[in-house]
Amino acid sequence: MKAVGFSKHDHAACIAEQVAMAEDHCAERRLQFTPVRRRVLEILLEDHKALGAYQILDRLKDEGWAAQPPLAYRALDFLVTYGFAHKVERLNAYVACLHPGETHFPAFMICRVCDSVAETVSAPSKGLLGAAARAAGFRIEQTVVEAIGVCPD
Numbered sequence: 558m559k560a561v562g563f564s565k566h567d568h569a570a571c572i573a574e575q576v577a578m579a580e581d582h583c584a585e586r587r588l589q590f591t592p593v594r595r596r597v598l599e600i601l602l603e604d605h606k607a608l609g610a611y612q613i614l615d616r617l618k619d620e621g622w623a624a625q626p627p628l629a630y631r632a633l634d635f636l637v638t639y640g641f642a643h644k645v646e647r648l649n650a651y652v653a654c655l656h657p658g659e660t661h662f663p664a665f666m667i668c669r670v671c672d673s674v675a676e677t678v679s680a681p682s683k684g685l686l687g688a689a690a691r692a693a694g695f696r697i698e699q700t701v702v703e704a705i706g707v708c709p710d
Contacts, residue, residue, distance in 0.1 A: 572602045578657050579641050588639060593622060597632040598641055598653060607650035607667070607674045645674060647703045652676065664702035673708050 579598055583590035600616050601608060614629040622628060633651055636642035641657050645665055652674045654663070664679035679702045682690070690697050
């Protein structure tokens with residue numbers, strides 16, 4: 558699987574495709590994909606960098622949206638709850654999910670030079686962690702995999 562955050566691609570098509578997938582997903586499940594939720598998702602998709610809630614709020618303010626933190630936090634909560642975004646714990650920031658609608662365990666590669674974040678999928682039930690969990694009778698429900706390094710750019 559390619560790590561989109563580090564690869565060259567048609568960025569406008571990437572954003573349009575992800576937003577369309579979110580719209581379809583919400584329509585199928587009768588979820589309200591409000592204009593602010595849509596715009597927050599677009600902001601997260603714009604440059605494949607993790608953004609904090611206040612960075613997102615600043616962008617919204619610059620575009621004429623209300624300036625209250627709950628606006629950004631509610632939109633982010635919706636996007637994370639329904640799988641359109643992930644929280645990058647190490648950065649206390651958010652990235653758009655590149656596999657919305659799929660049940661997966663994301664793993665993040667975070668460039669310490671340019672702050673780009675690439676998402677890929679981890680398989681915690683496989684490998685050493687999975688073997689240790691099975692041996693202990695433990696069922697993995699969530700993992701946080703965040704690798705810090707330097708991207709090719």
